Amino acid sequence: MSIGHTLLGLLESGPRHGYDLKRTFDEKFGHDKPLHYGQVYSTMSRLLKNGLVEVDGIETEGGPERKRYAITDAGITDVETWLATPEKPEPYLQSTLYTKVVLALLTDRDASEMLDSQRAEHLRLMRILTDRKRKGDLADQLICDHALFHLEADLRWLELAAARLNKLAEEVRSA
Amino acid sequence: MTPAGSLLTASGLRKTYGPTTALDGADFSIHPGEVVAVMGPSGSGKSTLLHCLAGIVKPDEGSITYNGRELAGLPDAALSALRRSEFGFVFQFGQLVPELTCVENVALPLRLNGARRKDAEQTARTWMERLEVDDLLGKRPGEVSGGQGQRVAVARALATNPRVLFADEPTGALDSLNGERVMELLTDAARSTNAAVVLVTHETRVAAYSDREIVVRDGRSRDMERAV
Ligand SMILES: Nc1ncnc2c1ncn2[C@@H]1O[C@H](COP(=O)(O)OP(=O)(O)OP(=O)(O)O)[C@@H](O)[C@H]1O
Numbered sequence: 001m002s003i004g005h006t007l008l009g010l011l012e013s014g015p016r017h018g019y020d021l022k023r024t025f026d027e028k029f030g031h032d033k034p035l036h037y038g039q040v041y042s043t044m045s046r047l048l049k050n051g052l053v054e055v056d057g058i059e060t061e062g063g064p065e066r067k068r069y070a071i072t073d074a075g076i077t078d079v080e081t082w083l084a085t086p087e088k089p090e091p092y093l094q095s096t097l098y099t100k101v102v103l104a105l106l107t108d109r110d111a112s113e114m115l116d117s118q119r120a121e122h123l124r125l126m127r128i129l130t131d132r133k134r135k136g137d138l139a140d141q142l143i144c145d146h147a148l149f150h151l152e153a154d155l156r157w158l159e160l161a162a163a164r165l166n167k168l169a170e171e172v173r174s175a
Numbered sequence: 176m177t178p179a180g181s182l183l184t185a186s187g188l189r190k191t192y193g194p195t196t197a198l199d200g201a202d203f204s205i206h207p208g209e210v211v212a213v214m215g216p217s218g219s220g221k222s223t224l225l226h227c228l229a230g231i232v233k234p235d236e237g238s239i240t241y242n243g244r245e246l247a248g249l250p251d252a253a254l255s256a257l258r259r260s261e262f263g264f265v266f267q268f269g270q271l272v273p274e275l276t277c278v279e280n281v282a283l284p285l286r287l288n289g290a291r292r293k294d295a296e297q298t299a300r301t302w303m304e305r306l307e308v309d310d311l312l313g314k315r316p317g318e319v320s321g322g323q324g325q326r327v328a329v330a331r332a333l334a335t336n337p338r339v340l341f342a343d344e345p346t347g348a349l350d351s352l353n354g355e356r357v358m359e360l361l362t363d364a365a366r367s368t369n370a371a372v373v374l375v376t377h378e379t380r381v382a383a384y385s386d387r388e389i390v391v392r393d394g395r396s397r398d399m400e401r402a403v
């Protein structure tokens with residue numbers, strides 16, 4: 001995810017301090033991965049250098065100085081362009097799971113056992129996310145659903161692969 | 176062999192239909208209050224396993240014990256009494272009686288167990304409230320949507336306070352939002368009454384509402400807790 005664009009977008013509703021930006025980002029988008037202060041600091045200085053934000057004020061009272069940032073017109077255009085540009089869909093062609101299956105077959109290891117333990121691992125995470133979704137608000141539900149649909153896709157693939165394992169083994173070993 | 180504390184246990188189930196082997200040595204066990212998903216490819220024997228566990232189909236071989244009692248040893252009358260009083264059922268579709276109103280449908284199993292009409296409908300109403308379909312009391316199944324009908328069916332299955340709820344693709348005909356809501360309500364209700372749920376599904380997002388899953392392949396079951 002583009003942290004720069006996201007922080008910039010958060011600034012559109014009004015100037016904020018770096019700390020405030022980090023807190024809002026973590027709350028809305030951070031989930032299990034909060035931002036480091038260092039990331040916020042380096043991102044803001046890059047945006048500053050590119051003229052997408054400006055310093056709106058500096059507080060020095062008690063402790064280190066705190067800059068307040070405001071978005072510039074160029075910054076607003078940048079957010080606008082980012083939002084209007086579709087994200088490239090993940091091609092999903094480099095799959096660790098597929099690589100593991102083929103290697104297991106090539107080395108005469110038990111590929112179906114591997115698929116089964118992967119399946120169990122995926123479902124375990126799906127249970128955790130489902131539970132979290134049940135207890136969460138709409139934002140939580142949507143973010144968990146996004147993850148759940150992707151895990152579901154993996155699981156469907158795991159099932160398909162399991163069902164075609166013998167055929168794949170023939171192909172892989174004859175190649 | 177019965178795992179400690181389990182409510183319903185099956186071991187070595189075999190069932191053939193002519194040349195077709197539907198179950199080929201399947202095992203199963205469930206504890207009170209547990210939700211177990213039964214997954215696996217189409218035709219692998221999931222429904223046959225559920226039907227055997229519920230005493231609807233007799234296996235050719237193997238044993239099924241419910242609460243310490245061997246099902247095979249029970250006369251048919253005792254078996255159907257057990258099904259009526261201790262088990263609840265939800266299927267994919269077509270399970271409500273079209274001539275009865277929704278509240279009458281939910282009250283029906285209570286009436287069959289000898290409850291008075293007024294008491295049965297009062298209990299039915301409470302369950303319909305829990306499943307968020309108490310606005311459909313007087314409607315007939317033909318006048319409600321698939322998702323609403325499925326909630327009514329879940330209310331009916333739970334109204335007798337079953338110890339085991341058997342659900343075969345209970346969300347199979349619903350979109351994912353409705354299906355998940357039904358699962359949420361179903362598992363909440365089952366947990367609050369400490370009922371065990373045997374949940375046959377091929378949808379992983381539905382299975383994620385379970386506590387653990389078994390996978391049936393070619394009539395044999397695999398407990399996925401042991402897959403890791
Ligand atoms: N009453 C029956 N008569 C004959 N064959 C049957 C009967 N019931 C099931 N079978 C066969 O037994 C096998 C297992 O069927 P079952 O209905 O248990 O599968 P399933 O896992 O529930 O499949 P699905 O996901 O499609 O519902 C299949 O080959 C099926 O054709």
Ligand SMILES: [Mg+2]
Pocket residue numbers: 221222223343
């Ligand atoms: Mg079936």
